[in-house]
Amino acid sequence: MQGISKEQINQRDMLLFIHSPFCGTCHVAEGMLRQIEEALNQDIFLNMNASLHPEFMMENKVESVPCLLIKQNGNIEKIYAFHSVANICSVLLERNPELFSKNT
Numbered sequence: 001m002q003g004i005s006k007e008q009i010n011q012r013d014m015l016l017f018i019h020s021p022f023c024g025t026c027h028v029a030e031g032m033l034r035q036i037e038e039a040l041n042q043d044i045f046l047n048m049n050a051s052l053h054p055e056f057m058m059e060n061k062v063e064s065v066p067c068l069l070i071k072q073n074g075n076i077e078k079i080y081a082f083h084s085v086a087n088i089c090s091v092l093l094e095r096n097p098e099l100f101s102k103n104t
Contacts, residue, residue, distance in 0.1 A: 001033060004046040009056060012074065015096070017047045018057075018067040029066035029082045036089060044099060070095055 004016065017033055019026035033045050050057055050065050060069065060076060068079040068088070072095060082088055093100055 001030070001037060001045045001047045002043055004048045008046060009053075011071070014069075014071045015045045015092075016069040016071065017045045018050050018062055018065055018069060019047065020050050020065045023065055026066040029068075032082055032085045032088055033068075035085050036092070040099060072096070 001017065008014065017030065019030060030047075037043055037045065045068075048056070050062065050067075056062075060078075062069065062078060064080055066080070066082065068082070068091075070077045070079070070091075077095070079088075079091060
């Protein structure tokens with residue numbers, strides 16, 4: 001998982017994990033996303049410390065952390081409840097099936 005740069009903030013498509021370093025639930029969610037990256041053998045998530053980007057948080061109406069912000073074709077979807085690795089994988093498979101086809 002790589003940190004987001006100023007240039008990447010305005011990307012058209014991205015999978016962005018928004019967190020706080022002091023949030024225990026965020027650490028659990030980050031572990032889930034790392035497991036997915038390891039299974040896919042690639043870095044697919046960018047990460048952002050919410051407290052360092054208050055403008056982004058307000059502009060995108062991010063309500064809480066952890067948040068997986070899926071930005072695709074100009075549309076933004078926010079996932080706040082991670083539940084499990086399988087749940088996140090099913091969400092990604094539905095929205096970004098090409099992520100999983102790269103590994104076959």
